[in-house]
Amino acid sequence: MSGPELERDEVVSRLMQARGDALLITGLGSPGWDAAASDHRPENFYLWGGMGCAVMTGLGCALARPDRKVWVLTGDGDALMGIGSLATVAVQRPENLAIIVLDNEHYGETGMQPTHTFHGTDLAAMAAGAGIPVTALVRDDDGLSGLIDMLDGGRMPLFAAVKVRAGKPKPVLPPRDGTYLKTRFRQAVLGPTEAVQPR
Ligand SMILES: Cc1ncc(C[n+]2csc(CCOP(=O)(O)OP(=O)(O)O)c2C)c(N)n1
Ligand SMILES: [Mg+2]
Known part of the structure:
Protein backbone atom coordinates (compact mmCIF):
# COMPACT_ATOMS: atom_id res chain seq x y z
CA MET A 1 0.00 0.00 0.00
CA SER A 2 1.33 3.47 -0.75
CA GLY A 3 0.81 6.37 1.64
CA PRO A 4 -0.30 6.27 5.26
CA GLU A 5 -2.58 3.40 6.26
CA LEU A 6 -4.11 4.63 9.53
CA GLU A 7 -7.51 6.38 9.43
CA ARG A 8 -7.54 9.57 11.47
CA ASP A 9 -10.98 9.03 13.02
CA GLU A 10 -9.91 5.61 14.32
CA VAL A 11 -6.63 7.02 15.61
CA VAL A 12 -8.39 9.87 17.41
CA SER A 13 -11.03 7.62 18.88
CA ARG A 14 -8.39 5.24 20.29
CA LEU A 15 -6.43 8.17 21.68
CA MET A 16 -9.52 9.69 23.28
CA GLN A 17 -10.41 6.37 24.92
CA ALA A 18 -6.97 6.42 26.53
CA ARG A 19 -7.10 10.10 27.45
CA GLY A 20 -8.32 9.87 31.04
CA ASP A 21 -8.50 13.39 32.49
CA ALA A 22 -5.77 14.95 30.34
CA LEU A 23 -6.37 18.53 29.24
CA LEU A 24 -6.55 18.76 25.46
CA ILE A 25 -5.35 21.60 23.26
CA THR A 26 -6.28 21.17 19.61
CA GLY A 27 -4.51 22.82 16.71
CA LEU A 28 -6.51 24.61 14.07
CA GLY A 29 -8.46 22.87 11.37
CA SER A 30 -9.32 19.24 11.35
CA PRO A 31 -7.83 18.16 14.73
CA GLY A 32 -10.40 20.38 16.44
CA TRP A 33 -13.17 18.71 14.46
CA ASP A 34 -11.79 15.31 15.41
CA ALA A 35 -11.83 16.13 19.12
CA ALA A 36 -15.28 17.73 18.90
CA ALA A 37 -16.57 14.60 17.16
CA SER A 38 -15.13 12.06 19.53
CA ASP A 39 -14.56 13.66 22.95
CA HIS A 40 -16.09 17.12 23.30
CA ARG A 41 -15.57 18.32 26.88
CA PRO A 42 -14.89 21.55 28.82
CA GLU A 43 -11.29 20.33 29.26
CA ASN A 44 -10.80 20.82 25.50
CA PHE A 45 -9.37 24.11 24.29
CA TYR A 46 -9.90 24.56 20.55
CA LEU A 47 -7.58 26.97 18.79
CA TRP A 48 -9.74 27.44 15.71
CA GLY A 49 -7.76 29.71 13.33
CA GLY A 50 -4.61 30.22 15.45
CA MET A 51 -2.05 28.49 13.26
CA GLY A 52 1.30 27.52 14.78
CA CYS A 53 0.13 28.09 18.37
CA ALA A 54 -0.92 24.66 19.58
CA VAL A 55 2.39 23.47 21.04
CA MET A 56 3.07 26.76 22.83
CA THR A 57 -0.45 26.87 24.25
CA GLY A 58 -0.01 23.32 25.50
CA LEU A 59 3.38 24.17 26.97
CA GLY A 60 1.89 27.09 28.90
CA CYS A 61 -0.87 24.90 30.32
CA ALA A 62 1.60 22.14 31.23
CA LEU A 63 3.86 24.57 33.08
CA ALA A 64 0.91 26.20 34.85
CA ARG A 65 -0.59 22.88 35.92
CA PRO A 66 2.18 20.34 36.47
CA ASP A 67 -0.36 18.18 38.31
CA ARG A 68 -2.40 17.61 35.11
CA LYS A 69 -1.47 15.77 31.97
CA VAL A 70 -1.71 18.03 28.93
CA TRP A 71 -2.10 16.67 25.43
CA VAL A 72 -1.68 18.71 22.28
CA LEU A 73 -3.48 17.24 19.28
CA THR A 74 -2.55 19.04 16.13
CA GLY A 75 -1.82 18.80 12.41
CA ASP A 76 1.41 18.69 10.44
CA GLY A 77 0.74 22.15 8.98
CA ASP A 78 0.29 23.67 12.41
CA ALA A 79 3.33 21.81 13.79
CA LEU A 80 5.50 22.97 10.89
CA MET A 81 4.45 26.57 11.37
CA GLY A 82 5.28 26.47 15.09
CA ILE A 83 8.33 24.23 14.72
CA GLY A 84 10.61 26.40 16.89
CA SER A 85 8.33 25.76 19.84
CA LEU A 86 9.68 22.21 20.04
CA ALA A 87 13.05 23.58 21.11
CA THR A 88 11.37 25.54 23.89
CA VAL A 89 9.49 22.44 25.03
CA ALA A 90 12.79 20.56 25.11
CA VAL A 91 14.43 23.25 27.21
CA GLN A 92 11.48 23.61 29.61
CA ARG A 93 11.03 19.82 29.72
CA ASP A 122 10.27 13.94 9.42
CA LEU A 123 8.63 15.79 12.30
CA ALA A 124 9.65 13.19 14.89
CA ALA A 125 13.28 13.54 13.84
CA MET A 126 12.97 17.33 14.12
CA ALA A 127 11.52 16.96 17.62
CA ALA A 128 14.38 14.65 18.60
CA GLY A 129 16.83 17.15 17.16
CA ALA A 130 15.21 19.88 19.21
CA GLY A 131 15.96 17.80 22.30
CA ILE A 132 12.57 16.32 23.17
CA PRO A 133 13.49 13.13 25.03
CA VAL A 134 10.75 10.80 23.79
CA THR A 135 9.74 10.84 20.12
CA ALA A 136 7.93 8.44 17.83
CA LEU A 137 6.91 8.21 14.20
CA VAL A 138 3.80 6.04 14.14
CA ARG A 139 2.77 4.36 10.91
CA ASP A 140 0.59 1.40 11.86
CA ASP A 141 -1.62 -0.20 14.50
CA ASP A 142 1.28 -1.61 16.49
CA GLY A 143 2.92 1.78 16.57
CA LEU A 144 -0.32 3.33 17.76
CA SER A 145 -0.63 0.76 20.56
CA GLY A 146 2.95 1.56 21.55
CA LEU A 147 2.13 5.27 21.61
CA ILE A 148 -0.93 4.69 23.79
CA ASP A 149 1.25 2.75 26.25
CA MET A 150 3.75 5.60 26.29
CA LEU A 151 0.98 8.13 26.91
CA ASP A 152 -0.15 6.09 29.88
CA GLY A 153 2.70 6.52 32.28
CA GLY A 154 5.69 6.84 29.96
CA ARG A 155 8.34 9.53 30.11
CA MET A 156 7.48 13.08 28.98
CA PRO A 157 7.67 15.45 27.27
CA LEU A 158 6.74 13.23 24.40
CA PHE A 159 6.31 14.02 20.71
CA ALA A 160 4.64 11.68 18.26
CA ALA A 161 3.82 12.13 14.59
CA VAL A 162 1.10 9.72 13.54
CA LYS A 163 0.87 9.20 9.80
CA VAL A 164 -2.81 9.20 8.81
CA ARG A 165 -4.61 8.99 5.49
CA ALA A 166 -5.43 12.28 3.84
CA GLY A 167 -9.20 11.81 3.65
CA LYS A 168 -11.42 14.76 4.51
CA PRO A 169 -12.85 14.32 8.03
CA LYS A 170 -16.48 15.13 8.76
CA PRO A 171 -16.59 18.76 9.89
CA VAL A 172 -17.97 18.51 13.44
CA LEU A 173 -17.42 22.08 14.49
CA PRO A 174 -16.70 22.95 18.13
CA PRO A 175 -18.24 26.13 19.57
CA ARG A 176 -16.82 29.17 17.82
CA ASP A 177 -16.95 31.84 20.50
CA GLY A 178 -13.39 32.29 21.78
CA THR A 179 -14.39 33.94 25.05
CA TYR A 180 -16.82 31.14 25.79
CA LEU A 181 -14.20 28.48 25.00
CA LYS A 182 -11.60 30.19 27.18
CA THR A 183 -13.94 30.66 30.15
CA ARG A 184 -15.25 27.12 29.87
CA PHE A 185 -11.71 25.73 29.81
CA ARG A 186 -10.58 27.92 32.72
CA GLN A 187 -13.58 26.86 34.80
CA ALA A 188 -12.93 23.21 34.03
CA VAL A 189 -9.28 23.53 35.06
CA LEU A 190 -9.45 26.05 37.90
CA GLY A 191 -13.00 25.76 39.24
CA PRO A 192 -15.73 28.42 38.89
CA THR A 193 -14.39 30.87 41.50
CA GLU A 194 -10.72 30.86 40.55
CA ALA A 195 -11.60 31.11 36.89
CA VAL A 196 -13.16 34.56 37.24
CA GLN A 197 -10.44 36.11 39.43
CA PRO A 198 -8.39 38.79 37.66
CA ARG A 199 -4.82 37.61 37.14
C1 LIG B 1 -1.31 32.06 9.80
C2 LIG B 1 -2.31 31.23 9.07
N1 LIG B 1 -2.06 30.83 7.79
C3 LIG B 1 -2.96 30.08 7.13
C4 LIG B 1 -4.14 29.71 7.73
C5 LIG B 1 -5.17 28.92 6.97
N2 LIG B 1 -5.29 27.55 7.39
C6 LIG B 1 -6.31 27.15 8.18
S1 LIG B 1 -6.28 25.50 8.49
C7 LIG B 1 -4.87 25.32 7.57
C8 LIG B 1 -4.28 23.96 7.35
C9 LIG B 1 -3.91 23.25 8.61
O1 LIG B 1 -3.23 22.07 8.26
P1 LIG B 1 -2.88 21.01 9.34
O2 LIG B 1 -2.36 21.66 10.57
O3 LIG B 1 -1.98 20.00 8.72
O4 LIG B 1 -4.29 20.39 9.71
P2 LIG B 1 -5.19 19.31 8.88
O5 LIG B 1 -6.46 20.03 8.54
O6 LIG B 1 -4.42 18.85 7.70
O7 LIG B 1 -5.42 18.19 9.87
C10 LIG B 1 -4.46 26.54 7.03
C11 LIG B 1 -3.28 26.70 6.14
C12 LIG B 1 -4.37 30.16 9.05
N3 LIG B 1 -5.49 29.83 9.71
N4 LIG B 1 -3.44 30.91 9.69
MG1 LIG C 1 -2.39 18.18 7.90
Missing part, protein backbone atom coordinates in the same frame (compact mmCIF):
# COMPACT_ATOMS: atom_id res chain seq x y z
CA PRO A 94 7.55 19.58 31.30
CA GLU A 95 6.99 16.04 32.52
CA ASN A 96 3.25 16.22 31.84
CA LEU A 97 3.14 17.27 28.17
CA ALA A 98 2.44 15.07 25.15
CA ILE A 99 2.33 16.44 21.62
CA ILE A 100 0.56 14.30 19.06
CA VAL A 101 0.57 15.35 15.42
CA LEU A 102 -1.97 13.86 13.03
CA ASP A 103 0.33 13.94 10.03
CA ASN A 104 -1.85 13.62 6.93
CA GLU A 105 0.95 15.24 4.90
CA HIS A 106 -1.46 17.95 3.76
CA TYR A 107 -3.08 21.23 4.75
CA GLY A 108 -6.39 19.41 5.05
CA GLU A 109 -8.78 22.16 5.98
CA THR A 110 -7.74 24.55 3.25
CA GLY A 111 -8.00 22.13 0.34
CA MET A 112 -5.38 19.39 0.69
CA GLN A 113 -2.26 21.18 -0.45
CA PRO A 114 0.75 18.92 0.31
CA THR A 115 2.92 19.98 3.26
CA HIS A 116 6.65 19.42 3.62
CA THR A 117 6.02 16.09 5.35
CA PHE A 118 4.57 14.85 2.06
CA HIS A 119 8.00 15.55 0.57
CA GLY A 120 9.86 13.75 3.35
CA THR A 121 10.23 16.13 6.30
Whole structure:
Protein backbone atom coordinates (compact mmCIF):
# COMPACT_ATOMS: atom_id res chain seq x y z
CA MET A 1 0.00 0.00 0.00
CA SER A 2 1.33 3.47 -0.75
CA GLY A 3 0.81 6.37 1.64
CA PRO A 4 -0.30 6.27 5.26
CA GLU A 5 -2.58 3.40 6.26
CA LEU A 6 -4.11 4.63 9.53
CA GLU A 7 -7.51 6.38 9.43
CA ARG A 8 -7.54 9.57 11.47
CA ASP A 9 -10.98 9.03 13.02
CA GLU A 10 -9.91 5.61 14.32
CA VAL A 11 -6.63 7.02 15.61
CA VAL A 12 -8.39 9.87 17.41
CA SER A 13 -11.03 7.62 18.88
CA ARG A 14 -8.39 5.24 20.29
CA LEU A 15 -6.43 8.17 21.68
CA MET A 16 -9.52 9.69 23.28
CA GLN A 17 -10.41 6.37 24.92
CA ALA A 18 -6.97 6.42 26.53
CA ARG A 19 -7.10 10.10 27.45
CA GLY A 20 -8.32 9.87 31.04
CA ASP A 21 -8.50 13.39 32.49
CA ALA A 22 -5.77 14.95 30.34
CA LEU A 23 -6.37 18.53 29.24
CA LEU A 24 -6.55 18.76 25.46
CA ILE A 25 -5.35 21.60 23.26
CA THR A 26 -6.28 21.17 19.61
CA GLY A 27 -4.51 22.82 16.71
CA LEU A 28 -6.51 24.61 14.07
CA GLY A 29 -8.46 22.87 11.37
CA SER A 30 -9.32 19.24 11.35
CA PRO A 31 -7.83 18.16 14.73
CA GLY A 32 -10.40 20.38 16.44
CA TRP A 33 -13.17 18.71 14.46
CA ASP A 34 -11.79 15.31 15.41
CA ALA A 35 -11.83 16.13 19.12
CA ALA A 36 -15.28 17.73 18.90
CA ALA A 37 -16.57 14.60 17.16
CA SER A 38 -15.13 12.06 19.53
CA ASP A 39 -14.56 13.66 22.95
CA HIS A 40 -16.09 17.12 23.30
CA ARG A 41 -15.57 18.32 26.88
CA PRO A 42 -14.89 21.55 28.82
CA GLU A 43 -11.29 20.33 29.26
CA ASN A 44 -10.80 20.82 25.50
CA PHE A 45 -9.37 24.11 24.29
CA TYR A 46 -9.90 24.56 20.55
CA LEU A 47 -7.58 26.97 18.79
CA TRP A 48 -9.74 27.44 15.71
CA GLY A 49 -7.76 29.71 13.33
CA GLY A 50 -4.61 30.22 15.45
CA MET A 51 -2.05 28.49 13.26
CA GLY A 52 1.30 27.52 14.78
CA CYS A 53 0.13 28.09 18.37
CA ALA A 54 -0.92 24.66 19.58
CA VAL A 55 2.39 23.47 21.04
CA MET A 56 3.07 26.76 22.83
CA THR A 57 -0.45 26.87 24.25
CA GLY A 58 -0.01 23.32 25.50
CA LEU A 59 3.38 24.17 26.97
CA GLY A 60 1.89 27.09 28.90
CA CYS A 61 -0.87 24.90 30.32
CA ALA A 62 1.60 22.14 31.23
CA LEU A 63 3.86 24.57 33.08
CA ALA A 64 0.91 26.20 34.85
CA ARG A 65 -0.59 22.88 35.92
CA PRO A 66 2.18 20.34 36.47
CA ASP A 67 -0.36 18.18 38.31
CA ARG A 68 -2.40 17.61 35.11
CA LYS A 69 -1.47 15.77 31.97
CA VAL A 70 -1.71 18.03 28.93
CA TRP A 71 -2.10 16.67 25.43
CA VAL A 72 -1.68 18.71 22.28
CA LEU A 73 -3.48 17.24 19.28
CA THR A 74 -2.55 19.04 16.13
CA GLY A 75 -1.82 18.80 12.41
CA ASP A 76 1.41 18.69 10.44
CA GLY A 77 0.74 22.15 8.98
CA ASP A 78 0.29 23.67 12.41
CA ALA A 79 3.33 21.81 13.79
CA LEU A 80 5.50 22.97 10.89
CA MET A 81 4.45 26.57 11.37
CA GLY A 82 5.28 26.47 15.09
CA ILE A 83 8.33 24.23 14.72
CA GLY A 84 10.61 26.40 16.89
CA SER A 85 8.33 25.76 19.84
CA LEU A 86 9.68 22.21 20.04
CA ALA A 87 13.05 23.58 21.11
CA THR A 88 11.37 25.54 23.89
CA VAL A 89 9.49 22.44 25.03
CA ALA A 90 12.79 20.56 25.11
CA VAL A 91 14.43 23.25 27.21
CA GLN A 92 11.48 23.61 29.61
CA ARG A 93 11.03 19.82 29.72
CA PRO A 94 7.55 19.58 31.30
CA GLU A 95 6.99 16.04 32.52
CA ASN A 96 3.25 16.22 31.84
CA LEU A 97 3.14 17.27 28.17
CA ALA A 98 2.44 15.07 25.15
CA ILE A 99 2.33 16.44 21.62
CA ILE A 100 0.56 14.30 19.06
CA VAL A 101 0.57 15.35 15.42
CA LEU A 102 -1.97 13.86 13.03
CA ASP A 103 0.33 13.94 10.03
CA ASN A 104 -1.85 13.62 6.93
CA GLU A 105 0.95 15.24 4.90
CA HIS A 106 -1.46 17.95 3.76
CA TYR A 107 -3.08 21.23 4.75
CA GLY A 108 -6.39 19.41 5.05
CA GLU A 109 -8.78 22.16 5.98
CA THR A 110 -7.74 24.55 3.25
CA GLY A 111 -8.00 22.13 0.34
CA MET A 112 -5.38 19.39 0.69
CA GLN A 113 -2.26 21.18 -0.45
CA PRO A 114 0.75 18.92 0.31
CA THR A 115 2.92 19.98 3.26
CA HIS A 116 6.65 19.42 3.62
CA THR A 117 6.02 16.09 5.35
CA PHE A 118 4.57 14.85 2.06
CA HIS A 119 8.00 15.55 0.57
CA GLY A 120 9.86 13.75 3.35
CA THR A 121 10.23 16.13 6.30
CA ASP A 122 10.27 13.94 9.42
CA LEU A 123 8.63 15.79 12.30
CA ALA A 124 9.65 13.19 14.89
CA ALA A 125 13.28 13.54 13.84
CA MET A 126 12.97 17.33 14.12
CA ALA A 127 11.52 16.96 17.62
CA ALA A 128 14.38 14.65 18.60
CA GLY A 129 16.83 17.15 17.16
CA ALA A 130 15.21 19.88 19.21
CA GLY A 131 15.96 17.80 22.30
CA ILE A 132 12.57 16.32 23.17
CA PRO A 133 13.49 13.13 25.03
CA VAL A 134 10.75 10.80 23.79
CA THR A 135 9.74 10.84 20.12
CA ALA A 136 7.93 8.44 17.83
CA LEU A 137 6.91 8.21 14.20
CA VAL A 138 3.80 6.04 14.14
CA ARG A 139 2.77 4.36 10.91
CA ASP A 140 0.59 1.40 11.86
CA ASP A 141 -1.62 -0.20 14.50
CA ASP A 142 1.28 -1.61 16.49
CA GLY A 143 2.92 1.78 16.57
CA LEU A 144 -0.32 3.33 17.76
CA SER A 145 -0.63 0.76 20.56
CA GLY A 146 2.95 1.56 21.55
CA LEU A 147 2.13 5.27 21.61
CA ILE A 148 -0.93 4.69 23.79
CA ASP A 149 1.25 2.75 26.25
CA MET A 150 3.75 5.60 26.29
CA LEU A 151 0.98 8.13 26.91
CA ASP A 152 -0.15 6.09 29.88
CA GLY A 153 2.70 6.52 32.28
CA GLY A 154 5.69 6.84 29.96
CA ARG A 155 8.34 9.53 30.11
CA MET A 156 7.48 13.08 28.98
CA PRO A 157 7.67 15.45 27.27
CA LEU A 158 6.74 13.23 24.40
CA PHE A 159 6.31 14.02 20.71
CA ALA A 160 4.64 11.68 18.26
CA ALA A 161 3.82 12.13 14.59
CA VAL A 162 1.10 9.72 13.54
CA LYS A 163 0.87 9.20 9.80
CA VAL A 164 -2.81 9.20 8.81
CA ARG A 165 -4.61 8.99 5.49
CA ALA A 166 -5.43 12.28 3.84
CA GLY A 167 -9.20 11.81 3.65
CA LYS A 168 -11.42 14.76 4.51
CA PRO A 169 -12.85 14.32 8.03
CA LYS A 170 -16.48 15.13 8.76
CA PRO A 171 -16.59 18.76 9.89
CA VAL A 172 -17.97 18.51 13.44
CA LEU A 173 -17.42 22.08 14.49
CA PRO A 174 -16.70 22.95 18.13
CA PRO A 175 -18.24 26.13 19.57
CA ARG A 176 -16.82 29.17 17.82
CA ASP A 177 -16.95 31.84 20.50
CA GLY A 178 -13.39 32.29 21.78
CA THR A 179 -14.39 33.94 25.05
CA TYR A 180 -16.82 31.14 25.79
CA LEU A 181 -14.20 28.48 25.00
CA LYS A 182 -11.60 30.19 27.18
CA THR A 183 -13.94 30.66 30.15
CA ARG A 184 -15.25 27.12 29.87
CA PHE A 185 -11.71 25.73 29.81
CA ARG A 186 -10.58 27.92 32.72
CA GLN A 187 -13.58 26.86 34.80
CA ALA A 188 -12.93 23.21 34.03
CA VAL A 189 -9.28 23.53 35.06
CA LEU A 190 -9.45 26.05 37.90
CA GLY A 191 -13.00 25.76 39.24
CA PRO A 192 -15.73 28.42 38.89
CA THR A 193 -14.39 30.87 41.50
CA GLU A 194 -10.72 30.86 40.55
CA ALA A 195 -11.60 31.11 36.89
CA VAL A 196 -13.16 34.56 37.24
CA GLN A 197 -10.44 36.11 39.43
CA PRO A 198 -8.39 38.79 37.66
CA ARG A 199 -4.82 37.61 37.14
C1 LIG B 1 -1.31 32.06 9.80
C2 LIG B 1 -2.31 31.23 9.07
N1 LIG B 1 -2.06 30.83 7.79
C3 LIG B 1 -2.96 30.08 7.13
C4 LIG B 1 -4.14 29.71 7.73
C5 LIG B 1 -5.17 28.92 6.97
N2 LIG B 1 -5.29 27.55 7.39
C6 LIG B 1 -6.31 27.15 8.18
S1 LIG B 1 -6.28 25.50 8.49
C7 LIG B 1 -4.87 25.32 7.57
C8 LIG B 1 -4.28 23.96 7.35
C9 LIG B 1 -3.91 23.25 8.61
O1 LIG B 1 -3.23 22.07 8.26
P1 LIG B 1 -2.88 21.01 9.34
O2 LIG B 1 -2.36 21.66 10.57
O3 LIG B 1 -1.98 20.00 8.72
O4 LIG B 1 -4.29 20.39 9.71
P2 LIG B 1 -5.19 19.31 8.88
O5 LIG B 1 -6.46 20.03 8.54
O6 LIG B 1 -4.42 18.85 7.70
O7 LIG B 1 -5.42 18.19 9.87
C10 LIG B 1 -4.46 26.54 7.03
C11 LIG B 1 -3.28 26.70 6.14
C12 LIG B 1 -4.37 30.16 9.05
N3 LIG B 1 -5.49 29.83 9.71
N4 LIG B 1 -3.44 30.91 9.69
MG1 LIG C 1 -2.39 18.18 7.90
